[in-house]
Amino acid sequence: MTMEPVRISLTVNGNRAHAEVEPRRTLADFLREELRLTGTHLGCEHGVCGACTVLVDGDAVRSCLMFAVQADGADVTTVEALGTPDRLASLQKAFVEAGGLQCGFCTPGILMTALAMGHDPDRATDSEIRDAIAANLCRCTGYSSVVRAIRTALGQDSGV
Amino acid sequence: MSEPLIGRSIPRSEDRRLLTGNGRFVADIRLPDMLHMAVVRSALPHALVRAVDTAPARALSGVVDAFSATDIPEYLRPLPSQRPIADDGLRQLLLGSDRVRYVGEPLAVTVAETRHRAEDAVAAIFPDLEPLPVIADAASAQDASAGGLFEDQSNVVLEVVKDVGDWTGIDDADVIVEDTLRVQRHTSAPLETRGLVARPDGDGGLTIWGIAKMPHSLRGGIASFLGLPAEKVRVQPVDVGGGFGVRGEFYPEEILVPLAALRTRHPVSWIEDRREHLLGTNHSREITWMVRAGAHRDGRLSFLEATAEIDVGAYLRPLVPVIAEQASTNLMGPYRIPRYRCRAVCVLSNKMGIGTVRGPGRFEATFARERIFDLLADRIGMDPAEFRDWNLLEASDYPYRTGVQAFGRDITYDSGNPRAALRAAVEAVDTSEIERLDAEARARGKRLGYGIAPFIESTGAGLFEMARVAVEPPGTVVVRTGTTSMGQGHETTLAQIAADAVGVSFDDVKVMEGDPDGVPTGVGTFGSRTTVMAGNAVWLAGRQLRERLYTLDPGGQPLATILQEARKRGVSLDVSQEFRSEDPTYAYGTHVAVVEVDPELGTARLVRYVVVADVGRVVNPAIVTGQIQGGAAQGIGGALLEELAYSEDGQLLTSSFMDYLLPTAMDIPDIEVVLLNLAPSPRNPLGIKGAGEVGTVAAGAAVANAVADAMKPNGGAMLSLPLKPDRVVSTSSGGHSASP
Numbered sequence: 001m002t003m004e005p006v007r008i009s010l011t012v013n014g015n016r017a018h019a020e021v022e023p024r025r026t027l028a029d030f031l032r033e034e035l036r037l038t039g040t041h042l043g044c045e046h047g048v049c050g051a052c053t054v055l056v057d058g059d060a061v062r063s064c065l066m067f068a069v070q071a072d073g074a075d076v077t078t079v080e081a082l083g084t085p086d087r088l089a090s091l092q093k094a095f096v097e098a099g100g101l102q103c104g105f106c107t108p109g110i111l112m113t114a115l116a117m118g119h120d121p122d123r124a125t126d127s128e129i130r131d132a133i134a135a136n137l138c139r140c141t142g143y144s145s146v147v148r149a150i151r152t153a154l155g156q157d158s159g160v
Numbered sequence: 161m162s163e164p165l166i167g168r169s170i171p172r173s174e175d176r177r178l179l180t181g182n183g184r185f186v187a188d189i190r191l192p193d194m195l196h197m198a199v200v201r202s203a204l205p206h207a208l209v210r211a212v213d214t215a216p217a218r219a220l221s222g223v224v225d226a227f228s229a230t231d232i233p234e235y236l237r238p239l240p241s242q243r244p245i246a247d248d249g250l251r252q253l254l255l256g257s258d259r260v261r262y263v264g265e266p267l268a269v270t271v272a273e274t275r276h277r278a279e280d281a282v283a284a285i286f287p288d289l290e291p292l293p294v295i296a297d298a299a300s301a302q303d304a305s306a307g308g309l310f311e312d313q314s315n316v317v318l319e320v321v322k323d324v325g326d327w328t329g330i331d332d333a334d335v336i337v338e339d340t341l342r343v344q345r346h347t348s349a350p351l352e353t354r355g356l357v358a359r360p361d362g363d364g365g366l367t368i369w370g371i372a373k374m375p376h377s378l379r380g381g382i383a384s385f386l387g388l389p390a391e392k393v394r395v396q397p398v399d400v401g402g403g404f405g406v407r408g409e410f411y412p413e414e415i416l417v418p419l420a421a422l423r424t425r426h427p428v429s430w431i432e433d434r435r436e437h438l439l440g441t442n443h444s445r446e447i448t449w450m451v452r453a454g455a456h457r458d459g460r461l462s463f464l465e466a467t468a469e470i471d472v473g474a475y476l477r478p479l480v481p482v483i484a485e486q487a488s489t490n491l492m493g494p495y496r497i498p499r500y501r502c503r504a505v506c507v508l509s510n511k512m513g514i515g516t517v518r519g520p521g522r523f524e525a526t527f528a529r530e531r532i533f534d535l536l537a538d539r540i541g542m543d544p545a546e547f548r549d550w551n552l553l554e555a556s557d558y559p560y561r562t563g564v565q566a567f568g569r570d571i572t573y574d575s576g577n578p579r580a581a582l583r584a585a586v587e588a589v590d591t592s593e594i595e596r597l598d599a600e601a602r603a604r605g606k607r608l609g610y611g612i613a614p615f616i617e618s619t620g621a622g623l624f625e626m627a628r629v630a631v632e633p634p635g636t637v638v639v640r641t642g643t644t645s646m647g648q649g650h651e652t653t654l655a656q657i658a659a660d661a662v663g664v665s666f667d668d669v670k671v672m673e674g675d676p677d678g679v680p681t682g683v684g685t686f687g688s689r690t691t692v693m694a695g696n697a698v699w700l701a702g703r704q705l706r707e708r709l710y711t712l713d714p715g716g717q718p719l720a721t722i723l724q725e726a727r728k729r730g731v732s733l734d735v736s737q738e739f740r741s742e743d744p745t746y747a748y749g750t751h752v753a754v755v756e757v758d759p760e761l762g763t764a765r766l767v768r769y770v771v772v773a774d775v776g777r778v779v780n781p782a783i784v785t786g787q788i789q790g791g792a793a794q795g796i797g798g799a800l801l802e803e804l805a806y807s808e809d810g811q812l813l814t815s816s817f818m819d820y821l822l823p824t825a826m827d828i829p830d831i832e833v834v835l836l837n838l839a840p841s842p843r844n845p846l847g848i849k850g851a852g853e854v855g856t857v858a859a860g861a862a863v864a865n866a867v868a869d870a871m872k873p874n875g876g877a878m879l880s881l882p883l884k885p886d887r888v889v890s891t892s893s894g895g896h897s898a899s900p
Contacts, residue, residue, distance in 0.1 A: 024276075032187075032188075036190070037181065038181065038185075038187075038188035039180070039181015039182070039183075040181070041185070041187075041351075041352070041401070042187065043351045043352065043353075043401075043434070044434040044816070044817050045433060045434060046434065046816055046817065046818065048816070048817035048818060049351060049434075049817055049822075051351055078181065079179075079180065079181040080180070080181045082179075082180065083179070083180055084180055084182075085176035085177055085180050085182060086176075088176065088179065088180070092179040092180065095175065095179055096171050096172070096175045096176075096179070097171065099169075099172075099782045099783070099785070099786045101175060101178055101179065102402075102647035102648065102649065102786055102787070102790060103178075103350070103351070103352070103399075103400065103401045103402045103646055103647030104174070104175075104178025104179070104183050104399065104401070104647070105183075105185065105350075105351040105352045105401030105402060106351050106401075107178055107179060108181050111179070129825075130825040130826055131825075131826070133825045134824045134825050134826045135824070136824075136825070137351060137817070137822050137824060138351070138790075138825075139348075139349065139350050139351050139402050139404070139790070139793075139794065139822065140351075140402055140647045140786075140790045141786060141789060141790050141793075142786075142789035142790045142791075142792055142793035142828050142831050142855075143793065143824075143825040143828050144789055144828075144830045144831060145786055145789070146825070147825065147830075
């Protein structure tokens with residue numbers, strides 16, 4: 001296998017990115033190292049914990065299991081696209097209100113998974129949400145507050 | 161002045177940066193000319209080290225340094241320890257030197273321009289190891305024929321005995337139950353693995369990122385080990401992705417990373433991967449209990465005695481005595497027990513060493529006690545809740561002198577009403593609700609089980625904590641402590657306390673933790689102590705500051721103005737105050753688990769989970785609730801899913817998240833938290849007890865009691881955790897003969 005760098009061009013958070021990367025460079029490492037977008041975190045690097053979840057062409061993807069070269073031509077969204085500390089997106093505000101994070105390490109991955117759910121209120125039942133985030137491990141919250149946050153964000157606040 | 165902040169669920173100040181990807185975790189640190197470190201780890205569990213030749217690594221392009229024990233003879237000493245360890249000979253050295261004793265033990269270090277290259281360098285090093293017989297577990301370690309992990313040294317390295325009561329006359333017990341129970345090896349597995357970045361500074365000193373839990377003592381220990389004055393080792397606080405006890409001990413890497421930085425004269429970054437984490441970050445919980453308990457026919461307890469065999473792994477790590485003390489005293493629980501004795505025995509084996517993990521020794525002890533109490537109640541023919549009700553302490557028993565000591569201090573429970581907590585728990589899931597859930601379960605071909613587990617635990621460990629509260633430009637109250645947040649929301653909780661103490665608004669306060677140069681002294685974050693110890697120190701310091709502000713300006717001017725006035729008059733607005741407490745506080749409560757079990761598959765699903773807890777005065781209810789919910793999730797994981805399994809030949813079988821199973825959103829129900837607030841602690845001005853571990857401590861017990869209830873009358877006794885499906889359906893009567 002060659003380690004010769006490969007040219008890639010992709011869109012990340014609405015901005016064009018051009019780079020030369022080794023074929024073995026994962027998308028996660030590319031985002032974190034080359035693009036300095038360190039909001040995407042690495043919890044296991046074997047595709048189980050979901051902390052590295054980003055959107056690639058609208059789908060939630062484990063960026064630790066994908067090579068950067070596979071994202072050539074793709075439209076990638078990371079947590080940095082959602083909001084800033086001074087201007088939180090409504091999804092992020094819902095997490096603040098619900099107490100949906102503690103250490104924050106798994107949080108960007110969960111936000112991306114929630115984002116990929118779209119704005120479909122039919123999916124806003126607890127069981128649908130739990131199913132959707134079943135592949136995002138969190139060691140701090142016990143998940144209840146995360147589910148509540150996503151339920152609010154999806155527009156259905158039954159309070160149950 | 162406005163309404164007090166203490167007691168209100170103020171939204172967390174940490175959230176904004178963490179939600180937007182602006183957290184600063186150690187793996188996010190980028191410094192110019194930074195190099196990357198990787199670790200060569202033993203592939204054998206027990207071996208003599210003949211040679212570790214690092215030359216092939218250094219020959220690779222891009223590799224700047226590689227060293228093993230023989231390259232650093234001046235540093236080949238036992239790792240520093242926060243607690244005095246009786247026997248130096250049982251401690252781990254910085255790098256494996258004559259012998260390695262667990263798979264994963266560090267043998268050498270490589271430093272290269274990229275992490276890829278550093279790992280290539282690791283692959284180029286072939287340690288020459290001569291295998292020794294493997295001592296696979298505590299049982300075989302005590303065989304007469306077993307060799308010692310250390311020359312001329314027994315594998316039984318510590319024994320702790322607690323004994324109270326008059327043991328004559330125990331024959332008057334009508335019913336006696338005796339059994340062996342096992343808690344499996346598992347750990348806290350935070351989502352962020354360990355990591356460190358060290359940068360050599362121009363003055364021969366260093367700056368380090370990634371220090372957590374106990375900044376002052378870690379900084380001091382690192383400085384001392386490397387022969388540097390403490391003030392030349394600076395600690396930069398970082399965001400930390402969970403801890404739950406396993407961080408902040410002196411692992412080899414705490415010294416190796418700074419050493420690599422000094423040797424290469426470059427900043428060096430080391431980030432643990434998940435396999436390394438499961439191999440080499442503290443394990444815990446592996447205790448085998450032999451328990452015997454007796455009661456009278458009317459339900460009154462007569463005696464409780466046990467031996468706890470603790471598998472401590474290959475070295476006597478610094479927190480092993482804490483686990484032994486906690487296990488042997490916490491078995492007593494919140495009960496009136498006329499006769500109690502417990503002997504905790506710590507045994508070596510060729511596995512990773514252990515440390516404190518959320519509710520250390522107490523998760524295990526609560527499981528053993530509450531499972532035995534269910535068996536005892538069953539033998540008497542009494543309802544489990546009624547049996548507890550007979551024997552639990554109540555308010556009139558307090559302060560309750562247990563008659564045992566931990567680390568030489570009498571254990572006296574400060575305040576509480578465990579009986580009331582039990583009653584609240586029983587009310588939370590009442591009979592009609594259980595009947596309804598039972599009918600639903602049956603309709604699905606499942607069996608419903610209901611389990612309870614009262615608990616008590618020491619929280620807010622002493623001895624002291626210091627807070628520094630100061631007014632600084634542009635008019636902010638800055639709070640500094642030597643504690644560290646790993647997700648618990650200290651920035652918010654301590655700000656609430658400071659704002660109330662000083663008499664300012666929440667937004668006027670900024671909390672900065674974790675810098676050992678920011679406050680003269682400190683202890684750290686563990687044992688549910690930060691809000692108790694640092695919180696009270698902040699309160700005391702803040703009150704003093706309030707008085708000074710008042711003498712300068714009784715009129716309520718803005719802080720910026722008062723600051724100028726203070727400068728003019730030479731009045732200091734920088735107060736450091738210690739809070740001291742010799743004795744811990746005691747949080748308590750009862751867990752309730754309702755499970756649905758598939759009788760053929762043995763799979764258990766939690767239908768309801770309730771934690772009733774009294775943690776004294778609550779500063780931020782939302783934060784405390786979140787901590788308890790997260791703690792319960794960890795405890796449920798320990799009850800049903802998690803296990804660090806070793807093979808007979810000492811290899812770790814569960815070295816990834818594919819095998820070490822963490823609970824997901826599908827495994828954990830909504831954890832219902834009922835905060836009782838019946839009994840503030842008299843041991844500190846704010847009346848706070850710690851809350852961080854309360855969700856975990858009784859979860860193993862509650863879930864096991866529930867599953868056992870579901871599988872009656874012909875199911876297994878649920879005496880071994882985790883309750884894997886094959887164990888649940890096993891019809892054997894004893895836990896020790898269930899499948900491995």
